[in-house]
Each structure stands twice: as C-alpha cells, then as structure tokens.
Amino acid sequence: MHQPIKKHRPPLKKRLADASEPYLYSAPALILIVAVMLVPLVVGISYAFRDIQLLNPFSGGFVGLDHFRALGQDEAFYGALRNTLWWTGASVFLQFTFGLILALLLDKPFYGRGLVQALVFLPWAVPSFLAGLNWAWLFNPVIGPLPHWFTALGLMDEPHNILSDPHLAMWGPIAANVWWGIPFFAITLLAALQAIPRDLYEAASIDGAGPVQRFMSITLPFLAPTIAITVLLRTVWISNFADLIVVMTNGGPADRTQIVASYIFTQAFKRLDFGYASAIALVLLALLLVYSMLIVLLRQTMLNKG
Amino acid sequence: MRTRSLLLTGAHRLAILAYVVFALFPLFWLLKVSVTPNDLLYSEGVRMWPSRMTFEHFNFVIAHSAFPTFFKNSLIVAGATAVVVTILASLSGYALSRFSFRAKYWIVALMLITQMFPLVMLVAPIFKMLSPLGLTNSLTGLVIVYSAFNVPFATFLMQSFFDGIPKDLEEAAMIDGATQFVAFRQIILPLTLPGIAATLGFVFTAAWSELLFALMLISGNDAATFPVGLLTFVSKFSVDFGQMMAAGVLALIPACLFFLLIQRYLVQGLTAGAVKG
Numbered sequence: 001m002h003q004p005i006k007k008h009r010p011p012l013k014k015r016l017a018d019a020s021e022p023y024l025y026s027a028p029a030l031i032l033i034v035a036v037m038l039v040p041l042v043v044g045i046s047y048a049f050r051d052i053q054l055l056n057p058f059s060g061g062f063v064g065l066d067h068f069r070a071l072g073q074d075e076a077f078y079g080a081l082r083n084t085l086w087w088t089g090a091s092v093f094l095q096f097t098f099g100l101i102l103a104l105l106l107d108k109p110f111y112g113r114g115l116v117q118a119l120v121f122l123p124w125a126v127p128s129f130l131a132g133l134n135w136a137w138l139f140n141p142v143i144g145p146l147p148h149w150f151t152a153l154g155l156m157d158e159p160h161n162i163l164s165d166p167h168l169a170m171w172g173p174i175a176a177n178v179w180w181g182i183p184f185f186a187i188t189l190l191a192a193l194q195a196i197p198r199d200l201y202e203a204a205s206i207d208g209a210g211p212v213q214r215f216m217s218i219t220l221p222f223l224a225p226t227i228a229i230t231v232l233l234r235t236v237w238i239s240n241f242a243d244l245i246v247v248m249t250n251g252g253p254a255d256r257t258q259i260v261a262s263y264i265f266t267q268a269f270k271r272l273d274f275g276y277a278s279a280i281a282l283v284l285l286a287l288l289l290v291y292s293m294l295i296v297l298l299r300q301t302m303l304n305k306g
Numbered sequence: 307m308r309t310r311s312l313l314l315t316g317a318h319r320l321a322i323l324a325y326v327v328f329a330l331f332p333l334f335w336l337l338k339v340s341v342t343p344n345d346l347l348y349s350e351g352v353r354m355w356p357s358r359m360t361f362e363h364f365n366f367v368i369a370h371s372a373f374p375t376f377f378k379n380s381l382i383v384a385g386a387t388a389v390v391v392t393i394l395a396s397l398s399g400y401a402l403s404r405f406s407f408r409a410k411y412w413i414v415a416l417m418l419i420t421q422m423f424p425l426v427m428l429v430a431p432i433f434k435m436l437s438p439l440g441l442t443n444s445l446t447g448l449v450i451v452y453s454a455f456n457v458p459f460a461t462f463l464m465q466s467f468f469d470g471i472p473k474d475l476e477e478a479a480m481i482d483g484a485t486q487f488v489a490f491r492q493i494i495l496p497l498t499l500p501g502i503a504a505t506l507g508f509v510f511t512a513a514w515s516e517l518l519f520a521l522m523l524i525s526g527n528d529a530a531t532f533p534v535g536l537l538t539f540v541s542k543f544s545v546d547f548g549q550m551m552a553a554g555v556l557a558l559i560p561a562c563l564f565f566l567l568i569q570r571y572l573v574q575g576l577t578a579g580a581v582k583g
Contacts, residue, residue, distance in 0.1 A: 021486065025401035026413060029394040029457045036454030037420050040431035047430065054430075105322055116322055117573075118566045120329045125565035127515030127533055130554050134332050137339070137547075143351035144335070179332060191573045236422045243517065264426045274430045281427035288422040 047278035054272035067279035077280065079255055080263040086170060087177075087259050088239040094178045096231060099185025106186065107193045124183035132247030135176035139163050163249050166256045173244045173257060181238070185230060192226040193219070228299040235295075236288050260284050333558070340364070340551040347548060363552035372527045373553055376535030380514060381560065383445050383531055387452040387513040388506045391460045394453070395505060396498070399464025400490055404473070417458035425455070429522050442523050448531070451523070452513045460505050467501030468494065500571035507568030514561045532557045 010018075048067055053059040071077055106117055123131070138144040140161055147159035162168040196218065204214050242261035245251065251258035251266060258266075260280060268277035339347070340363055342356040350356050367373045402410065432451060433442060441447030475497075476489035484492070495502075517533040524530050527538075536557065539550035 019407075022401040022405035022407040023409070025405075026398040029398035029461060030413065030416075032394065032450075032454045032457055033416065033420060036432065036451055037423065037428065038416075040428040040435065041423060043431035043434075044427040047427075052430070101321070102325055105318060105325070108318060110319070110322075114570065116326060118569055120325050121569045122333065122562060122565065123329050125511050125561040126333070126558060127517070127561070129515075129517050129533060130336075130536070130557070131332070133550075133554070134336050138332060138335060141352075142348055143339070143547075145352050145354075148352055179328070182329075187569070187572055194573070233421060240422070240424050242426075261424060261426070264424055268426055268429065278427055281424040284424050285422055285427075289419070292418070292422065 044278050045282055047275050048282045049279075050275050052273070052275040052278070054274060059275075063275070067276050068283075070276065071279055071283065076255060076258070077260070077263065080258045080260045083170065083257065084239055084259040084261070087174065087245075087257075088235055090170075090174050091177045091181065091238050092231060092235050094174070095181040095234065096185050096227075098178065099182045100189055102182060102186040103189035103193055106190055121183040121187060123180050124187075126180065128180065128241075128243040129247045131176055131180050132173070132244040135172065135179070135244075136163060136248045139172050164253055166253045169249055169253055169257050173248050176244050176248065177238065177241070180244075181234065184234065188226060188230045189223060192223050196222045224302055225299060228295060228302065232292055232295040232299075236292060239284070239288065336551055336558075337555055339547060340555045342548060344548055363548040364556070367549055367553045367556065371549070371553075372530075372538075373532070373535060373556070375527065376530055376532040377556070379445060379529060380531040380533075380557070383448050383452065384510045384513040384560075386445075386449045387456065388510040390449065390453045391456045391509045392464075392502055392505045394457050395460035395464045396495065396502065398457070398461045400468055400494070402461065402465045403468035404476075404486075417461060420455075420458045425518060429519065432519075433522060436523065443525055443529055445529055447523055448520060448529075451519050452516060455516075456509045456512055460509055463505050463508065464498070464501055467498045467504075471497050500574050503568050504571040504574075507564045508572065510564050511561045514557075 049062060049064060051059045051061050051063045051066075102120060106113065106120075110116075126134075138146050140163075141147040141159040147156060147161065150156040151159050163172045200218050201214055204218060209217070239259070240261050242259065242265050245257055245259060245262045246265060249257040251262050261284070264277045264280050264284070267273050267280065338355060341359045341361065342350065343358055343360040343362070346356050346358060398413075401407075402414065436442050436447050436451075439447075441450065471494060475493055476484075476486065479489040479493055480486060515533060516531075517537075520531045520534045521537070524534060527535075530538075532553070536550060536553055539546055539553065
C-alpha cells in the first residue's frame with residue numbers, strides 16, 4: 001500500500017471504512033465457519049496422528065504415522081476405495097444424464113409445467129435416510145414390488161433381494177441415490193438453460209441448423225461451466241455421502257457396498273476408533289482436494305478458450 | 307411434418323410422465339405402507355393398495371408416541387437454522403457479489419473446501435468443543451452446527467441472486483447519499499426476496515433431514531429431532547414398519563410443503579446468476 005500521495009485522497013478514516021466493508025459483510029459467516037468447521041477439522045487432523053479410542057481412558061498418545069502405515073496394509077480400505085469410485089462414478093453419471101434430460105424436457109413450455117416441475121423435484125426434499133429405508137423396502141421381495149417387476153421383465157429368474165446379492169448389491173443404493181439426486185442437476189441445469197438467449201436458437205435455425213447441431217454448438221457450450229461446477233460439487237458430496245449405504249446395506253454383503261465414507265463411519269461408531277477413522281478421512285479429503293483442483297483447472301482452461 | 311411434430315410432442319409428454327411416475331412412486335409406496343393394517347403388511351406386501359385401509363398407525367404416532375416432541379424440535383431447529391443461515395449468507399453473498407477485495411479468492415476457496423470435509427471427522431472434535439459450553443443435548447447447539455455446515459452453499463446461492471441484480475441500482479442510491487449498507491438493505495434485499503425464499507427453503511430441508519450430528523450430539527428424547535426419533539422405531543424389539551412409515555409420511559409434510567413453495571425461485575435465482583457461470 002505504498003501509493004504516492006495524491007491531492008484528492010479521501011481521509012484515512014473513510015478509506016479504512018471502505019477497505020474493511022467487504023470483510024464486515026463476510027465476517028459473521030466466516031467466524032462461524034472457522035469456529036465450527038475449520039477448528040474441529042484441525043483437531044480432527046491431529047487425531048489422525050494420535051491414538052483416540054473413545055472407551056479407552058489410556059488412549060490419546062501420539063502415534064505418528066502408525067495409522068497411515070496400518071492403512072497402507074488395510075485390504076478393506078482398498079476395497080472401499082474401489083467401491084467409492086464405482087459408487088460415485090455411477091451415481092454422478094446417472095444423476096447427471098437423467099438430470100440433463102429432465103432439464104431439457106422442462107425447458108419446453110407445456111400445459112401444467114409448474115406442477116410437473118414441483119412434483120419431479122420432490123425427491124430432493126425427502127430426508128436421505130428415509131429415502132434409503134424406503135428403497136430398501138422397495139427392493140425387498142416380500143414387501144416391495146421391484147423384484148417382481150424385474151422377474152416379469154425377465155431380468156431375474158425369481159424375485160430375490162438384490163441388496164443381499166454381492167454382485168448386484170451396489171445397484172440398490174445407487175438407484176436410491178439417482179432417484180434422490182436427479183432434482184439437483186435438473187434444477188441447476190434448467191436454470192442455466194433458461195439463461196441462454198433465445199435469439200441464438202432462432203438465428204441458428206434460420207441458418208439451417210438441425211436440433212442436434214443446435215444442441216452441440218449452442219446448448220452444450222453455454223452449459224459447460226455450470227456442468228463443470230455442479231459435477232465437481234456432486235462428486236465431492238456423493239463420495240462423502242454414506243447415509244444411503246449405511247441405512248440400506250450397512251456396507252454388506254461381504255463389504256461389497258462398503259465405500260470409504262461408510263468405512264470411516266464404521267471405524268468411528270462401531271469400533272469407536274476415532275484415530276484410525278480420522279486418518280482414513282484425511283486420505284479421502286486429500287484425494288477429493290486433488291480431484292477438485294483438476295476440475296477447477298479444466299474449467300479455467302475451458303473459460304479461457306471460450 | 308405435422309405428424310412428425312405431433313409424434314415429438316407425444317414423446318415429450320410420455321417422457322415427462324415417466325419422470326413424474328419415477329419421482330412419485332417411492333413416495334406412494336411410503337404412503338401405502340403407512341395405511342396398511344399390520345396383519346396385511348406381509349400377506350399383501352406387493353399389492354398396489356391394501357384391501358383394507360387404516361389410520362391406526364397415524365393415530366398411534368400422533369397420540370401415543372414422543373413423535374410430536376420430535377416434530378416440534380425439528381421445526382425449531384430447521385426454522386432457526388434457515389433464518390440464521392439466510393441472514394449470514396445474504397451478507398457474505400453480497401460481499402462476494404459486489405466487492406473485489408484481496409481475501410475474496412481465499413474466502414471462496416475456504417467455502418469450497420468445507421464442502422469436501424468428511425463430516426464424520428468433525429463429530430468427535432465438535433462434541434468435545436460443545437460439551438463444556440453446555441451445548442450438547444441442546445437445540446441451540448444443533449442450530450449452531452447446522453448453520454455452519456449450510457452457510458457456504460447458501461452464500462454461493464445468494465451470491466448468484468445478487469449477481470443477477472444490476473449494480474446501477476445501488477450506485478444511484480449512493481449518489482443520492484445513502485451508504486452502501488442502507489442501499490443493500492432497502493433496495494437490494496427486497497429485490498432478492500425470491501433468492502431469500504429459495505435459500506430459506508433449501509437450508510430448511512437440509513437441516514430437517516440431518517441425522518448424523520443429531521444422533522451424536524443429542525441423547526434422550528427431550529431434544530431429539532425427528533430423524534433420530536424415527537430410528538427409535540427401528541431400535542425397539544421389533545421394527546414397527548407401519549408406525550415408522552406413518553411417522554415418515556408426517557415428517558415429509560413440512561419439508562415437501564416448503565420445497566413445493568420455493569423450487570420455482572430456486573430455478574429463477576440460479577438463472578439470474580448462471581450468466582456468469
């Protein structure tokens with residue numbers, strides 16, 4: 001701040017007030033975030049290097065990198081990592097694809113659009129664990145219709161519960177997650193669609209562009225920044241999102257649906273080993289940070305090109 | 307050409323119908339189980355609608371369980387969180403939308419990173435911090451924690467609404483001698499009412515459904531919120547699905563009502579901000 005003194009410089013008090021104004025606006029939110037999220041995070045990170053067992057009064061000592069060494073040998077962790085990739089990839093891909101289709105369908109005016117929009121967005125308002133219970137119910141052959149429908153369609157030999165089939169179990173929580181998460185993508189993408197100037201489409205059709213061409217050369221480029229940021233946020237949320245899995249399968253059968261987030265949950269609340277749980281959480285956080293940086297870089301290069 | 311456009315319209319309506327059915331069918335099933343009498347629960351498990359309907363589950367849940375307390379607690383927590391977060395997020399969202407200042411990118415980065423925390427990692431430290439302050443087992447403690455969790459996304463949401471309002475409005479007011487805060491409060495805030503509604507609704511539904519921290523910070527029925535209360539139907543000797551689903555249906559009502567009211571503003575507000583991506 002070593003600017004040469006100019007003649008018409010406002011008084012110091014006024015400049016100070018101006019400079020501090022944005023900080024005053026953001027201070028309450030920041031203080032809350034720092035106190036309730038950042039400080040506990042730092043404490044939580046320190047747990048990763050300590051022996052924290054909830055029911056053991058002699059625990060609490062510093063163990064250095066022991067947890068991470070144990071983690072390196074933990075087969076269950078690698079399995080959970082693979083399952084996380086599968087769970088997150090499939091959920092985000094399906095939510096995004098169906099969300100985009102829904103947004104495109106809702107972007108056309110039709111009679112009763114307001115009502116339809118309210119109804120198809122409704123799953124978002126359902127508490128996640130209730131959604132999980134409900135879908136677990138739907139997949140149960142005794143009390144749910146889905147296995148019978150699958151059998152009628154020839155997808156199954158006889159009605160059985162896919163949640164107890166090691167090869168198919170992951171599809172249960174994924175289906176619930178897709179149902180629950182489509183509205184998020186549909187809402188944000190619909191908003192982005194409605195922000196595209198309509199005359200662009202008219203000009204393109206006058207120039208003889210077909211619907212596919214218009215979609216590829218107008219819609220997609222306009223949506224790209226929104227797609228990048230929503231996919232980023234959703235990927236991060238979903239890989240941290242254990243509710244549906246904990247409620248529907250609890251990681252089973254045979255750990256086939258155990259993702260890293262639910263593995264952390266199991267370590268913390270079933271085995272009460274908060275030290276080890278924090279170490280796993282720290283690794284997950286680091287992976288998500290690397291992933292987000294890649295996406296942000298990608299988005300930046302896309303924006304610079306456009 | 308006519309038949310082709312007619313076909314396209316038909317396909318469009320059919321696709322819309324498929325989405326509506328997909329979105330509503332699980333909710334319909336929830337309702338169906340909640341009105342099925344216990345003796346028919348398994349024998350008519352896969353029928354579309356039970357041959358006999360009953361409201362005894364609803365009756366029991368409302369009159370003979372602690373559910374009304376859970377419901378009241380949830381309303382207080384979700385309502386208070388929504389109000390607190392919306393106030394804080396309007397202020398911080400305004401700062402991000404209207405000012406360019408040194409720490410801006412750091413603030414945005416901090417808020418983005420908070421979205422990546424595995425929240426399980428924070429449970430034990432938060433418990434240890436809140437317990438000496440007497441904020442565990444209290445609704446106030448829950449409101450504080452939920453507010454912190456929801457402020458980052460709400461800030462981005464409010465920022466996108468502010469971005470959609472032209473700057474000239476408050477500049478004109480400031481030329482007339484108003485300070486920026488007065489211009490913000492009297493001119494900009496009333497224009498962002500849809501944004502405020504959207505943020506309120508979004509945070510309300512999020513706080514309404516939260517389970518993990520409600521479970522860890524609250525022990526005992528007096529301060530339990532309904533997701534925790536719903537689990538008490540499971541942890542008893544047998545799971546009473548009818549009662550549980552009835553409680554679930556009741557618990558859905560406020561969140562759904564709120565959401566039905568605000569979803570239109572959510573799209574509107576994001577449209578305004580989406581121009582900048």
